[in-house]
Amino acid sequence: MIQFQTVTKIFKDGTTAVDELSFHIREGETFGLIGTSGCGKTTTLKMINRLVEPTSGTIQINGSESTSQDPEELRRQIGYVIQDVGLFPHYSVQQNIATVPKLLHWDERRIASRSEELLQMVGLDPETYSERKPQSLSGGQQQRVGLARALAANPPIILMDEPFGALDPITKRQIRAEVSSLFKHINKTIVLVTHDVFESFELCDRLCLLDDGKMQQIGTPQELLFEPANNFVDSFFASNRFQLELLSVTLSDILEQKNGEGELYWSPPLKEEQEDDEVKPNRTLYHILEEMEQRPQENLAIIHRVEKRVIDSLGFSDLLDRFQQYKRKRKRREQDG
């Protein structure tokens, strides 16, 4: 979908912000650009929609070189969300969302119904918020509108630069969770810039870790954690390692029975019927342990059933044991391979 080929950006003042960067972002994945502040994440992102032009190298989007397209036309097909949102203060929420559709000359009715749909999608009641001005919204609500605006013309690619960076921790968590599930529904190619490793682990399928404009490693969160390409990658995650490991390992990773057979339930269930209290196998251990702490009952466990037969029952300490086993297994695999 997006292909960087030895892309370098040197600013007029001589700063090399991006240094010979090559990678491929696949269609439909959520791709994270991470690294310390000033490592070149924003510059890399802005080269995709040509807000910054590379000094050398090429960027292909959908197989055609980005420089061969008119920059404005290109940008209208790429959603763009930034930390400070940048809503137009003199426009209503609805007018803000309508920006790109208007540029694309959609008819009024289509724009109205689309903006209503989008407001609902980002969790804002259209009747209450359509006619409001941005300054009457909270930071979280503004970012929701910003997201709706980026999605308005249904662009296949969305670029996000620290979209949750300016929000308070509670709002941030909440929106992040919503966005995470939204992303799963809308099948878009998303490039997310963040300096928050937890965020990148929660949201991204694959990560690209940059340092000083150079790529250090590219891969899934687990790969970066358990198979670091160099010392920098290793030390980058060192201080949060345990938490990140829990965030990167999913329930299905640690089940005895592989290939995702059977069903998983909470026991005792929160609801009347056990069948209604299902656990998704792709939940991370972190979230499962967290939920275990939050549920009111004692002696909680996750039951694994295959064809109505219970083959596994995992309590808190069992989960941690399995997690340790999994890590050892990975390490062996790494040493062998």
Next chain:
Amino acid sequence: MVDLWQFIVSNQAEILDQTIEHIGLTFVSLLIAMAIGVPLGLLATRLEKVSGPVLGAVGVIQTIPSIALLGFMLPLLGIGALPAIVALFLYALLPIVRNTYSGINEVETSVTESARGMGMTGGQILRKVELPLATPVIFAGIRAATVINVGVATLCALIGAGGLGEFIFRGIALNNSIMILAGALPAALLALGFDFVLGLLERNVSKFLKPLSYGLAVVLVFVSLYSVSTVFSQDQFRIGVPPEFLERADGYKGLTQQYDLDMPVVEMNASLMYQALDNKRVDVIVGYSTDGRIEAFDLKVLKDDKNYFPPYECAPIVKEDFAENYPDVIAAINKLAGKISTQQMTQLNSAVDHKGQEERAVAKEYLQVLDFRTEINRQGDPDILIGGKLQTEQFILAHMYRMLIENYTSLDVGLRSGLAGTQIVFNALTNNEIQLYPEYTGTGLHVLLPPSKQVTDSLGNDRDAVYNYVAEQSLQQFNIRWLQPLGFENTYALIMRREQAEQLGIETISDLADYLSADEIE
């Protein structure tokens, strides 16, 4: 208050005319400033390199005193509405350019960046995002420019552009506060009114933007047509007249009746007149017969063949009690009596106006030629203040008296020269704010005393008779003593370019009147 009302009612036609001229000057210059200032401010935001020079330049223009700016305009664009509009336009530029620049720059970068990121073109960002967001700031600049322009436009009366300044300057010259108010009050109301209207406009700017820009275009077309037409319609014979002369008893009205003169009048500042004549912006002026620029610009004083202008012998005047208390000062002053001829005074004036010498140096040199002492120059707190009007010779004379008094008495003298208008200087003298200034007998007769027409007719053109009458009456009425005359006369005079006068064979004012009436018949 009642007087003011009566004055306004009885002069309503003229006030209305001046108000319309005033609005015209303000608005036309403002619209041009908007049409040029907003794009200029935008340019500065786009090219950071030019922003410094552009903002600097418009800032510097703002620091030029308005009267000086009008003076610069004179040789370039002459007199009348065009140079006034250009000067006003230049003044209006700073607030508009600066506010456009800062208004656009104050738009948050996150807003413009997201606009760009969504695929808006530069023009779309400007029209849909930056300009709407900067509008309140730009409008504040336009409002400031309007208020400035309403004020500065009063000065445009000095270069014959009309407007409410005409009454203000005539009022200042005659020390007539009613007349000043009759000009100043409508000007203040105009400023408030414009500010209010612009405030309304600002709140509804989106609705007005289109009609406003069309209106702007129409006005610009008219202005350019108008200015072109004024530039090319200069074959008419015009006379430049200072405000004071228009209202004086021995002024313009009497002159036109006596000689049956008929020509378009341009009211303008006395000190700018000679230049306007030299630049062929007017063809005749009412000036002073001793002005140095007559020599410098090679001008010709027309002979007053019907003896319209009374004698204007120059003599220092003081309060009677001062004369009694300071006989030594009076003696020092009188050393100069009869020592300066009209021709000598003209040369002294010319040395200052044309050759650019300092008044002080010119005064000192002349006193030295006459063998007076000039070495002492006291710098302490003055015991005596010498006043003077805005004319060059009054400055020179003030310096001469200062040197004489400081060298021949033990007193310390200060100067208060350059006061605007006869009444102002005279009031300063009677109120003991100054102790001495040179006055002219004709002015004393017509401005200070104004006697009945019978009396002036009986005095006629007799120098001594006028001096004696004025001296006697001044003592009686104001307790003012006229000292001995200096020797020269500085009368009002009609002045033309020598070249043109000779070409047309005009020697006297009657010749001029004949020429004009013949011209009309053609």
